Amino acid sequence: MPLVFTALASTRSSTASSLRLTVEGATTVGGILVRQDKAAPGGATTPTEGLTTRRDILLMADENPMGRGNAVALKIPADQVQFLRTLFTDARAGIRQELKEYPHTLKEPAHLRREEAAYGRLLAALDELVIVPDADVRDVLGDLAGIIDRSNEYSRVVAEHEALRGLLGQIAGGESR
């Protein structure tokens, strides 16, 4: 008898990252996904008539038995795919160069190899638009986001932009006395 997993669509969007990877709840991942509208049986009138509870019923297991979490369907705009592909490719190339040039002096070669593999999974995910995220993937993405935010002074830029644009927005339509 096949296993049937039922999950609310909203629970599938909890892994959105700072890189604006978004998830569509209704995407098929490795199985058949059926969208159901739950309503009162027989079309009976209820106090909540008109309201429905949307459920996605996945007719195949989407949980990884190795504890890596659920498969996540990705929806990434084409320009971001290009940017991410370049970023991940360069990051992986940097690791490979480091492993090649300093095979005996690296303090954490195993960690680097895990990072290299994580970038490989991220690159594959850009092709397939599906990924089973794990701790290594989250770590390398978080590191990259942090590095780029810091080098671009992202938090300061956002704060200053919002302060100035916010003020400009308030006075832009005002009449002078």
Add this chain to the structure above:
Amino acid sequence: MIDFAARFGDNLARHRKRADLSQEELSYLASLHRTEISQLERGLRLCRIDTLVKLAASLEVSSDDLLTGITWSPGNYRPGGFMERGEG
């Protein structure tokens, strides 16, 4: 016109190798992430001044050494004005 980031990256990689340091070791010395050093060496981004100071000190070179080949040629500015015909 030079590619500022690429030139800086070349300088950084050259001085790091001259110091016989891996990116990992340099990242410990400079309190930076190894990935950031990799990105800088590959010319993918520009370096902040505080990062420049950290890297130069960690490599025991001057900031100038990491900026070798990166120069600015000042532009000419000559205000306009009326002239008598024949003057020049």
